Amino acid sequence: MPEKKRKTPKLDELEKGAWPSFVKEIKTAAEKNAMADDLLGQLERSYEEKIGHWKHGGIVGVLGYGGGVIGRYSDLPEEFPNVSHFHTMRINQPAGWFYTSDVLRKLCDIWEKHGSGLTNMHGSTGDLVFLGTKTDELEPTFKELTDLGFDLGGSGSDVRTPSCCCGMARCEWACYDTMALTYFLTMHYQDELHRPAFPYKWKFKMSGCPNDCVAAIARSDMSIIGTWRDDIQMDKAAVTEYAKSGMNIQKDVVGNCPAKCMEWDGKEIKIDNKACVKCMHCINAMPKALSPGKDRGACILIGAKAPIVEGALLSSVLIPFIKLEPPYTELIELVGKIHEVWSENGKNRERVGEFIQRVGMGNFLEAIGVEPIPEMVAHPRENPYVFYEEYFEEEDNNG
Amino acid sequence: MAEQASVQEVSDAMYKMIRDSMGQKKWKATDLTKAVTELFGERCDKNVAKSAIRDLIESGKCVYTYFGGSFIEIPHKEGAEN
Numbered sequence: 001m002p003e004k005k006r007k008t009p010k011l012d013e014l015e016k017g018a019w020p021s022f023v024k025e026i027k028t029a030a031e032k033n034a035m036a037d038d039l040l041g042q043l044e045r046s047y048e049e050k051i052g053h054w055k056h057g058g059i060v061g062v063l064g065y066g067g068g069v070i071g072r073y074s075d076l077p078e079e080f081p082n083v084s085h086f087h088t089m090r091i092n093q094p095a096g097w098f099y100t101s102d103v104l105r106k107l108c109d110i111w112e113k114h115g116s117g118l119t120n121m122h123g124s125t126g127d128l129v130f131l132g133t134k135t136d137e138l139e140p141t142f143k144e145l146t147d148l149g150f151d152l153g154g155s156g157s158d159v160r161t162p163s164c165c166c167g168m169a170r171c172e173w174a175c176y177d178t179m180a181l182t183y184f185l186t187m188h189y190q191d192e193l194h195r196p197a198f199p200y201k202w203k204f205k206m207s208g209c210p211n212d213c214v215a216a217i218a219r220s221d222m223s224i225i226g227t228w229r230d231d232i233q234m235d236k237a238a239v240t241e242y243a244k245s246g247m248n249i250q251k252d253v254v255g256n257c258p259a260k261c262m263e264w265d266g267k268e269i270k271i272d273n274k275a276c277v278k279c280m281h282c283i284n285a286m287p288k289a290l291s292p293g294k295d296r297g298a299c300i301l302i303g304a305k306a307p308i309v310e311g312a313l314l315s316s317v318l319i320p321f322i323k324l325e326p327p328y329t330e331l332i333e334l335v336g337k338i339h340e341v342w343s344e345n346g347k348n349r350e351r352v353g354e355f356i357q358r359v360g361m362g363n364f365l366e367a368i369g370v371e372p373i374p375e376m377v378a379h380p381r382e383n384p385y386v387f388y389e390e391y392f393e394e395e396d397n398n399g
Numbered sequence: 400m401a402e403q404a405s406v407q408e409v410s411d412a413m414y415k416m417i418r419d420s421m422g423q424k425k426w427k428a429t430d431l432t433k434a435v436t437e438l439f440g441e442r443c444d445k446n447v448a449k450s451a452i453r454d455l456i457e458s459g460k461c462v463y464t465y466f467g468g469s470f471i472e473i474p475h476k477e478g479a480e481n
Contacts, residue, residue, distance in 0.1 A: 066463030156469035196469030
């Protein structure tokens with residue numbers, strides 16, 4: 001326990017304002033944890049000097065696993081000895097982030113015993129993140145976590161911990177059971193999750209509907225986003241209620257439809273469902289009147305990444321519609337083919353989206369045995385040259 | 400058809416590759432798989448290579464490391480720890 005309260009004028013600025021402050025939480029932890037206290041000291045120093053003092057990566061982990069622990073060391077170990085090691089542990093979260101308060105207390109007890117007591121709930125990958133421990137504490141922490149029924153998540157060049165929205169547990173718009181699929185993928189890919197064997201990271205993210213609450217389309221190598229292929233369901237009486245209550249349906253619903261597939265005559269909404277692009281705007285605006293169709297499944301997209309500095313990619317359509325039900329055979333076969341082609345031909349640190357950009361979508365599709373279809377066109381081509389193989393064949397035959 | 404290489408045989412070959420190139424080359428799991436497939440030819444498939452990597456790690460002879468990507472190395476004292 002620190003004897004004297006540390007002076008942190010720069011960090012104190014981050015406690016001002018109405019919003020929650022991570023500095024306040026670290027200070028609270030620092031009252032009884034020396035690691036948290038030295039963390040404050042090193043962080044204050046970083047703000048003074050405008051330079052980070054962490055070294056990242058390395059050799060640390062638990063026996064048999066290649067992921068789940070991110071090595072971190074201070075480059076000022078003499079000044080801040082309690083954070084000379086400050087490794088992060090990623091804990092595989094339950095699908096949908098559902099915990100009992102009893103389990104949360106036990107998790108926190110484990111971390112106060114073996115680490116800094118500081119956590120992220122949750123990290124951007126989805127895991128429960130334990131921030132800061134020493135190398136010697138990794139195995140004892142892992143042992144207590146597994147005794148509680150938890151496991152480490154992914155890190156490095158492996159399948160990262162699959163994550164999803166709360167899906168059918170709390171949302172009537174879920175078009176497939178995101179939590180069931182997340183659990184299935186987590187169990188099916190245990191080997192790939194704990195033993196890095198790919199050119200770089202691979203993320204699965206599952207969203208139950210096109211609202212995409214986990215931002216799968218922007219962050220995951222394979223985005224599995226719920227959709228439907230029949231007509232939007234409509235409760236006409238509820239539409240009338242919205243109109244009576246003062247909603248401007250023409251301006252706020254029909255006028256904002258990106259596909260211009262809706263009409264409002266003052267009494268009824270008409271939807272050209274074939275032209276609908278499943279943007280969810282009308283459903284979000286009138287949740288009591290409109291809802292996704294009954295023939296529900298998912299769209300599989302490929303190739304997103306969200307790096308911190310540059311090179312962000314959104315994923316693009318690979319399979320426009322698939323029914324996602326156990327045992328998910330079709331999905332697993334597809335993923336297997338992609339992993340094989342990417343592992344065989346991908347460069348070091350090349351995400352699958354970058355790999356597709358390098359080899360070309362046409363070659364990628366041919367390699368994984370998927371036929372090209374119009375839904376895969378992400379945007380119109382930028383040059384005017386169009387080549388059709390049959391034209392060349394015709395020329396050859398005539399020539 | 401040639402007899403399939405044992406997991407131990409492939410694991411030993413992998414260990415030798417890693418040991419002999421220490422300090423010069425870092426091996427990813429995919430690199431090791433390609434190297435032993437080339438070395439053993441049809442005697443070694445991807446599943447045997449995968450089991451051999453697992454054997455290397457679980458025996459403690461090698462560990463996974465992270466330096467911008469995941470690699471397989473012989474355990475050593477880490478520079479960052481000093």
